[in-house]
Amino acid sequence: MIxxxxxxxxxxxxxxxxxxxxTVGLATLYSALFSGGEVHSAVxxxxxxxxxxxxxxxxxxxxxxxxxxxxFAYPAYVVGILLLVAVLIFGKxxxxxxxxxxxxxxxxxxxxxxxxxxxxxxxxxxxxxxxRGGYRIRELWxxxxxxxLPVALVVMEPDLGTAALLLAIAVSVIxxxxxxxxSLMLLxxxxxxxxxxxWFLMKGYQRQRILTLLDPGRDPLGAGYHIIQSKIAVGSxxxxxxxxxxxTQGQLRFIPEHHTDFIFTVLAEEWGFVGSMLLxxxxxxxxxxxxxVARRSRDQFGTLLAFGTTAIVFWHVVVNVAMVLGMLPxxxxxxxxxxxxxxxxxxxLTCVGVLLNVSMxxxxxxx
Amino acid sequence: MIGQNSSSxxxxxxxxxxxxxxxxxxFVVLLLRLWFLQIIKGESYRHLSENNRIRLEDxxxxxxxxxxxxxxxxxxxxxxxxxALVPADVRDMEHTLGKLGRILQVEKPELEEKVQxxxxxxxxxxxxxxxxxxxxxVAAVETHRFNLPGVMVQIEPRxxxxxxxxxxxxxxxxxxxxxxxxxxxxxxxxxxxxxLGKYGVEMEWEEELKGVRGGRQVEADAVGRQLSVLREVAxxxxxxxxxxxxxxxxxRAENALKGKSGAIIAxxxxxxxxxxxxxxxxFDQNQFVRGFTAGEWQAIVDNPLHPLENKAIQGxxxxxxxxxxxxxxxxxxxxxxxxxxxxxxNGEYQLGNQVYRxxxxxxxxxxxLHQALVQSCDIYFYQLGQKLGIDIMSEYAHRFRLGSRTxxxxxxxxxxxxxxxxxxxxxxxxxxxxxxxxxxxxxxGFLLATPMQMAVLYAAIANGGKFLKPRVVLRVEDPxxxxxxxxxxxxxxxxxxxxxTISFLQDALEGAVNELHGTGRAAQMRGRLRTIKVAGKTGxxxxxxxxxxxxxxxxxNETPYEYRDHAWFVAYAPADEPEIVVVxxxxxxGHGGSAAAPLVREVMEEYFRNRPPVQEAKLGPAxxx
Numbered sequence: 001m002i003x004x005x006x007x008x009x010x011x012x013x014x015x016x017x018x019x020x021x022x023t024v025g026l027a028t029l030y031s032a033l034f035s036g037g038e039v040h041s042a043v044x045x046x047x048x049x050x051x052x053x054x055x056x057x058x059x060x061x062x063x064x065x066x067x068x069x070x071x072f073a074y075p076a077y078v079v080g081i082l083l084l085v086a087v088l089i090f091g092k093x094x095x096x097x098x099x100x101x102x103x104x105x106x107x108x109x110x111x112x113x114x115x116x117x118x119x120x121x122x123x124x125x126x127x128x129x130x131x132r133g134g135y136r137i138r139e140l141w142x143x144x145x146x147x148x149l150p151v152a153l154v155v156m157e158p159d160l161g162t163a164a165l166l167l168a169i170a171v172s173v174i175x176x177x178x179x180x181x182x183s184l185m186l187l188x189x190x191x192x193x194x195x196x197x198x199w200f201l202m203k204g205y206q207r208q209r210i211l212t213l214l215d216p217g218r219d220p221l222g223a224g225y226h227i228i229q230s231k232i233a234v235g236s237x238x239x240x241x242x243x244x245x246x247x248t249q250g251q252l253r254f255i256p257e258h259h260t261d262f263i264f265t266v267l268a269e270e271w272g273f274v275g276s277m278l279l280x281x282x283x284x285x286x287x288x289x290x291x292x293v294a295r296r297s298r299d300q301f302g303t304l305l306a307f308g309t310t311a312i313v314f315w316h317v318v319v320n321v322a323m324v325l326g327m328l329p330x331x332x333x334x335x336x337x338x339x340x341x342x343x344x345x346x347x348x349l350t351c352v353g354v355l356l357n358v359s360m361x362x363x364x365x366x367x
Numbered sequence: 368m369i370g371q372n373s374s375s376x377x378x379x380x381x382x383x384x385x386x387x388x389x390x391x392x393x394f395v396v397l398l399l400r401l402w403f404l405q406i407i408k409g410e411s412y413r414h415l416s417e418n419n420r421i422r423l424e425d426x427x428x429x430x431x432x433x434x435x436x437x438x439x440x441x442x443x444x445x446x447x448x449x450x451a452l453v454p455a456d457v458r459d460m461e462h463t464l465g466k467l468g469r470i471l472q473v474e475k476p477e478l479e480e481k482v483q484x485x486x487x488x489x490x491x492x493x494x495x496x497x498x499x500x501x502x503x504x505v506a507a508v509e510t511h512r513f514n515l516p517g518v519m520v521q522i523e524p525r526x527x528x529x530x531x532x533x534x535x536x537x538x539x540x541x542x543x544x545x546x547x548x549x550x551x552x553x554x555x556x557x558x559x560x561x562x563l564g565k566y567g568v569e570m571e572w573e574e575e576l577k578g579v580r581g582g583r584q585v586e587a588d589a590v591g592r593q594l595s596v597l598r599e600v601a602x603x604x605x606x607x608x609x610x611x612x613x614x615x616x617x618x619r620a621e622n623a624l625k626g627k628s629g630a631i632i633a634x635x636x637x638x639x640x641x642x643x644x645x646x647x648x649x650f651d652q653n654q655f656v657r658g659f660t661a662g663e664w665q666a667i668v669d670n671p672l673h674p675l676e677n678k679a680i681q682g683x684x685x686x687x688x689x690x691x692x693x694x695x696x697x698x699x700x701x702x703x704x705x706x707x708x709x710x711x712x713n714g715e716y717q718l719g720n721q722v723y724r725x726x727x728x729x730x731x732x733x734x735x736l737h738q739a740l741v742q743s744c745d746i747y748f749y750q751l752g753q754k755l756g757i758d759i760m761s762e763y764a765h766r767f768r769l770g771s772r773t774x775x776x777x778x779x780x781x782x783x784x785x786x787x788x789x790x791x792x793x794x795x796x797x798x799x800x801x802x803x804x805x806x807x808x809x810x811x812g813f814l815l816a817t818p819m820q821m822a823v824l825y826a827a828i829a830n831g832g833k834f835l836k837p838r839v840v841l842r843v844e845d846p847x848x849x850x851x852x853x854x855x856x857x858x859x860x861x862x863x864x865x866x867x868t869i870s871f872l873q874d875a876l877e878g879a880v881n882e883l884h885g886t887g888r889a890a891q892m893r894g895r896l897r898t899i900k901v902a903g904k905t906g907x908x909x910x911x912x913x914x915x916x917x918x919x920x921x922x923x924n925e926t927p928y929e930y931r932d933h934a935w936f937v938a939y940a941p942a943d944e945p946e947i948v949v950v951x952x953x954x955x956x957g958h959g960g961s962a963a964a965p966l967v968r969e970v971m972e973e974y975f976r977n978r979p980p981v982q983e984a985k986l987g988p989a990x991x992x
Contacts, residue, residue: 176382176386178382225423225584228584228597231404231412232412232415232416233416234401234404234405234412235404235405235408235409235411235412235413235415235416236409236412236413236415236416236417237405237409238405238406238409238410238413239405239406239409268401268405269416272405273401273402273405273406273409276401276405277398277401280394280397280398280401283394284390284391284394287390288387288390288391291383291386291387291390294383295379295380295383303379307386314390318393318397321397322397322400325397325400325401325404326404327400
């Protein structure tokens with residue numbers, strides 16, 4: 001039953017790039033977990049286990065024709081929403097917010113799952129009603145609802161970083177399908193107009209949080225401290241870096257979360273500008289390859305699906321690196337395939353699976 | 368799709384091109400930023416990473432000061448010198464710990480253990496070795512500073528209780544936060560090693576007192592010396608509290624209890640202000656801040672007189688005759704007796720084959736309610752109790768708010784116990800006995816109350832029926848003395864008795880102190896204060912039923928301590944316009960009239976001797992500060 005062309009069309013380069021990033025990630029994680037001559041091997045093993053699981057999920061994902069995704073786009077979206085509601089009710093509270101839910105076998109973050117599900121749902125919506133010359137506002141109320149519902153639920157967790165990311169991904173897709181210039185300006189104006197309103201709706205501590213996000217200097221003992229330490233770590237790497245396992249900032253635990261959200265500092269410190277550039281180049285090649293998949297897809301759904309999936313990875317990489325380099329406020333966004341974390345690893349490899357899926361089936365319709 | 372026209376395909380190609388440009392340019396921006404950090408500023412960051420360490424230091428807030436009602440400082444803060452060690456900066460741990468051990472005069476293994484038990488993987492987090500060094504120790508550490516890299520001396524505010532053991536139970540003390548408390552949501556923002564209120568006002572007003580922690584980013588060199596403070600968030604001091612306590616009165620109450628076990632409460636029956644609350648034996652709160660040696664702690668825990676218990680609100684005692692006014696009110700209000708109803712007392716009363724005695728062996732003869740209260744005749748109340756039965760008595764006991772907490776804002780308040788027939792059956796599986804009606808009517812048996820409940824009860828008789836919530840804190844102030852919150856007097860309920868009944872009780876209580884055969888004559892004030900009439904009631908609460916076995920007089924000192932009766936006296940003054948209610952309870956003190964009434968008198972005399980002119984008293988301490 002397996003079409004020979006499926007294998008012919010398999011995007012080996014994309015898989016290779018994925019594996020390359022994973023390898024760099026594991027090496028960096030090894031170094032991040034290295035302290036006083038010992039490696040915290042339990043964490044490393046868990047990460048290997050998660051990457052393995054992610055690869056299995058990836059294989060599963062690309063073996064199913066993505067037409068099925070289109071068919072089940074909405075039910076899957078509803079399941080995602082239900083999980084987000086469930087996490088608010090039954091979720092585990094970790095440092096003040098409910099993000100995790102115990103699914104029996106694993107503890108997972110439904111907000112991670114929501115990103116691909118939202119992309120699939122949007123792709124289906126826009127694939128079915130193509131519009132020349134862009135959409136008008138009144139044609140966008142349904143996707144707007146589809147986007148704002150999960151965003152609002154994630155805001156309630158509260159996880160403002162992930163909510164913003166969801167929004168960025170969805171907006172990327174909408175801008176890609178095209179909005180009439182006049183409508184676009186109107187929407188942009190409306191969004192700007194909403195900001196003060198949102199401000200007044202927020203509680204005091206939430207405002208404080210936003211202010212801190214905008215200006216880390218407001219919180220020199222929390223986020224501001226992370227930023228300074230992060231910049232020292234990155235900067236001290238200079239051109240060639242201090243060498244593998246030779247970093248001091250990360251290993252001396254100046255940097256909190258240095259094996260999760262701030263892992264890029266470890267790489268930058270030990271491998272310097274050369275190493276950082278290499279990883280960024282790998283990510284850039286990966287993303288361009290992904291866009292290529294989107295461009296060459298056989299149908300509009302495939303294009304949008306691949307594009308949206310690419311947007312997920314893109315925003316994660318950019319927000320994380322920009323945060324570590326002190327260009328964006330500190331938000332809890334991991335670096336895909338490099339940061340330690342099960343949900344992130346599986347979610348990213350799921351994305352890769354989707355992209356491989358679309359690329360494999362680009363010519364099937366000619367059969 | 369097939370059939371797509373070329374313009375659409377071109378449009379899509381254009382769109383992808385734009386996307387590619389955008390993605391590439393974002394990455395170029397990131398790369399430029401990396402270039403800036405790693406190449407242009409790389410050298411200075413490398414220098415920072417190698418030579419200097421930036422770390423976070425907490426700046427603890429100063430805890431609120433506690434004043435008495437006249438603005439006198441009761442609890443303050445003093446600077447304390449802490450010694451801490453940053454493991455990552457220590458060159459030779461052996462040598463350093465040895466030296467510090469000699470300076471601090473502790474064994475080296477003890478310090479080693481502290482270093483070992485610190486969380487691993489945080490070599491820059493200071494480990495606390497001493498909380499409170501004395502001057503010599505500070506000087507010694509500073510002298511050897513250069514041979515002791517990684518050792519730091521920090522100054523921290525430390526709680527200081529100005530008068531050792533003064534109002535210890537009311538003010539309470541601080542203690543280090545426990546790990547279980549840290550996990551509790553209510554204690555968000557606390558860190559291991561923080562102090563928080565664990566008893567009394569310090570505990571109940573923790574939120575107001577604690578303040579907000581500050582912190583600073585400190586740049587230190589490789590030896591751990593502080594080079595500069597990069598950023599600082601100033602701590603916010605806690606709010607100050609002005610207590611209702613009157614220092615002079617409190618000292619007098621504590622003095623009166625010296626060598627005894629028991630409690631004295633002085634309360635304003637118009638506002639509920641606690642003017643004095645003493646529980647004896649007490650403890651030195653400073654010891655809780657300093658830390659105990661194992662022996663000291665054991666001595667406190669093993670003390671049979673329970674110094675840590677606040678007997679004023681935690682101690683539950685049989686009421687003895689101080690309960691009689693409640694029974695009298697029940698009799699009058701239920702209409703079963705009137706003031707003229709008489710019973711005959713010939714020293715004993717028989718019910719079934721049990722004989723119940725009056726405290727006065729010869730008996731009181733034919734007696735009406737007023738004299739029965741004045742002379743505290745047991746036989747009268749046996750018969751009244753028999754008429755009323757337990758259920759009516761307990762109904763009235765509840766009306767007088769026995770059996771429920773007074774809601775004073777202090778921890779561990781007990782609610783006492785008001786028995787009913789049903790309660791006894793449920794609790795013991797034994798039905799209520801007729802004889803127990805009699806015993807309950809004179810405040811014995813299962814009935815239990817705290818001195819605080821009695822103060823509130825007698826305050827209600829004194830003020831015409833209002834139950835006041837005891838008030839411990841007058842107001843909360845900011846560090847500059849501005850009022851943040853006034854704690855207003857609160858009326859929790861009303862007695863709902865007809866005014867005649869209340870004034871009958873008031874007359875009887877006045878009689879008990881001032882009439883010829885009154886049991887509370889020892890509470891009369893002396894000298895020029897003699898004109899101020901006291902009204903009150905004695906109580907002698909049996910610990911074990913000794914009526915049959917022990918002779919009435921002359922045997923008190925032969926009874927073993929733990930079998931001696933508790934002595935009560937509850938009073939208010941001036942009888943016609945009450946300003947103060949005083950309760951004294953002396954555990955195993957013997958007779959209320961002889962053991963407790965003089966203590967009440969002492970406190971009252973102190974109060975009236977220093978009493979400011981009436982108007983100023985009503986204005987409160989603001990005028991005098």
